[in-house]
Amino acid sequence: MLGDVLKELDGLGLAELVKKKEVRPLELTEAAIQRAEAVNPELNAIIHKMYDKARQDAETVDLTRTFAGVPMLLKNITQEVKGEPINSGSRALQDYRSSTDSEYVRRLRKTGSVFIGQTNVPEFALMGITEPELYGPSRNPWNLGHTPGGSSGGSASAVAAGIVPIAGANDGGGSIRIPAAYCGLFGLKPTRGRVPVGPNLGRHWQGASVDHVLTKTVRDSAAMLDELVGYEKGAAFYTPRFDGSYLAELSKPLGKQKRFAFSVNSPLGTEVDPECIEAVMKTVRLLEEMGHEVEEVAAPVDGKKIANSYFTLYFGEVAASIALLEEVLGRKAKFGDVEPTTWVLGLLGKATSAEEFVLSIREWDKAAFTMETFHERYDFYVTPTTAFPPAKIGELEPSGAEKWLMNLAGKTGAGGLLKKAGIVDQLAEKSLLRTPFTQLANLTGQPAMSLPLHLTKDQLPSGVQFIAARGQEDKLFRLAAELEQTSLWVDVNRNPFMA
Incomplete structure (x- = not known):
């Protein structure tokens, strides 16, 4: 059944079926809509449907595009679609509609993606959980009693539940990486300035916030970043240039004896759950087995x-x-x-x-x-993505x-x-207290990613964060591609909603 294909394949895999004409874009769109209608009442991941427009867009997709016909969701803040509501999780904005597409959305359209709706966010994307008063909480497909994180919690919930393989996200203090860690997904925050923020803006949150996506696979994230990068008029920040293809980087070996620094201690001196510590220590042991040099040393910042x-x-x-x-x-x-x-x-x-x-x-x-x-x-700095596994709904x-x-x-x-x-x-x-590790990369502008490398005894995902020097997403992608092939990588299809 096409619904099973939608759950099993990533975005590039679905696009390949479209290009081979084994499935039509409209069929994929209908499958995603059917999946959303079946599971969203329990998850509350999608808060605005764009089904009719999606059906229209699916009929005119350019089949040569990278993500031709692939259904996708957008985050209900900054990722604006002309004529559609964008209320940022706030009741005060529930009647507001966008006057233009954001530059991020314009570039996504050129990939051939089909937008089926918008995802739930905490008000103004301020929290590491997604429980706005306006729409109520989004729930984690691994356990409905727990949060999928925030602020891209609705996007993470939808991807982990197999509604779409890719969903829009942004990260101003961990809002891509935290939901990735909690939902067993791959989440990369690019270097400051790498992804457009316009029109009429040169920065979000003084450059701390960067848009990208949440995905099931490393290659979908890499291919999407290839599509999103490029000069933007009025951009406030210079980003170290990368002339290659991030997707092509995945086939290149990382190389032996890279130097990794790691720490499992909270930079605030607060508690870190043993499960999150174990996630890092298992990763450290694997890196050493792979021939890399690993040293326990904390980042030299206050x-x-x-x-x-x-x-x-x-x-x-x-x-x-x-x-x-x-x-x-x-x-x-x-x-x-x-x-x-x-x-x-x-x-x-x-x-x-x-x-x-x-x-x-x-x-x-x-x-x-x-x-x-x-x-x-050090080539990479490794920490837990979060200090605790996902909190229960309402716990915070x-x-x-x-x-x-x-x-x-x-x-x-x-x-x-x-x-x-x-x-x-x-x-x-x-x-x-629960998320002290992610803000550093936002303030320094570095690229950082969360990898799904641990399941707790309660069968909840726990992520491991890797940070690299500014402009070095290519190194992060190569590392992620290698770790994706190891036994530590958590298969998101193991969660109850994918059964």
């Missing part, structure tokens, strides 16, 4: 400074998002327009000075220089006391008092 610099950005960007929201609403934003946590983050942004913001960006630059020097000695809800404090702060506008009370440090530690 983890707490990195976290605080990240949150300074975070607060400022939320405050700016709320200010832009006012343009859409045509009035002053008020408490209740957005979720309480979002509102409080915005208050903290308003209480953050321009001086603090500039100093935090300088901290990024220091860390970037330090890591460039670090990679003169604010406590009653925290909700009371947020409501009080929201109604009184007491962002400055929250800062003076030390709430920023507390918030940083609590928010990053």
